[in-house]
């Protein structure tokens with residue numbers, strides 16, 4: 200029977216099973232199935248998906264993320280903070296500032312240590328991509344979607360789209376507790392105008408410095424937090440003049456808070472926690 204060692208970690212409740220591929224070996228063709236298996240609450244461990252911590256020839260470490268439906272995503276903000284914590288605490292990297300490779304490019308992580316343990320991680324998530332061709336979505340590929348009317352399920356909404364290496368569409372709501380996360384979320388996720396699907400975010404503007412946020416994630420459904428989604432929400436809020444470029448915004452997610460800044464230099468900085476839940480050995484059912 201195939202088995203592998205895992206660590207379950209979370210960033211604000213967005214939890215994944217992490218496997219260290221510096222030490223373990225998993226068959227490439229089986230990765231989507233492994234992600235589905237480990238994520239299953241009844242017959243697996245239970246998680247939002249699977250994250251692989253891999254050797255890289257471009258950076259100190261590489262992250263790959265699989266959602267709980269087995270689909271592979273190109274980026275994961277909460278996952279990056281957890282990978283950074285794991286890499287430092289397991290001495291895969293010896294510095295407190297280092298690069299992580301993702302399927303959407305390189306990002307830079309900086310960890311804050313307390314008694315040799317990583318508590319907070321800041322990740323420079325790079326520049327947001329705003330053109331329709333970069334989301335990707337239907338329409339003129341050279342145009343952006345900022346507060347644009349789109350119809351979903353027979354109703355018109357004003358939406359903004361942002362890629363943080365993965366696709367996000369942002370809806371503004373008056374009351375976050377009434378946001379149609381589980382009803383509109385799955386419809387928008389699979390809308391064919393988003394050729395690769397989309398992560399769906401609902402945002403309530405509290406002030407120039409604060410947002411409430413809920414998410415329906417592509418491939419995983421409702422999660423407690425989405426780091427790339429929170430970055431996309433801050434970029435969207437600057438574009439819609441709700442918050443200020445170059446200033447830090449606190450994003451309140453279901454699992455806790457992230458500090459996010461779209462810097463004047465153009466990249467997005469995300470700061471938040473990363474936590475270990477448990478470690479163990481998983482026995483794969485064939």
Ligand SMILES: N[C@@H](CCC[C@H](N)C(=O)O)C(=O)O
Pocket residue numbers: 213264266271272273274275276277278365366398416417418419422424425426427428
């Ligand atoms: N939870 C993540 C994003 C995970 C991938 C996403 N569902 C996708 O398919 O793009 C985050 O913290 O960013």
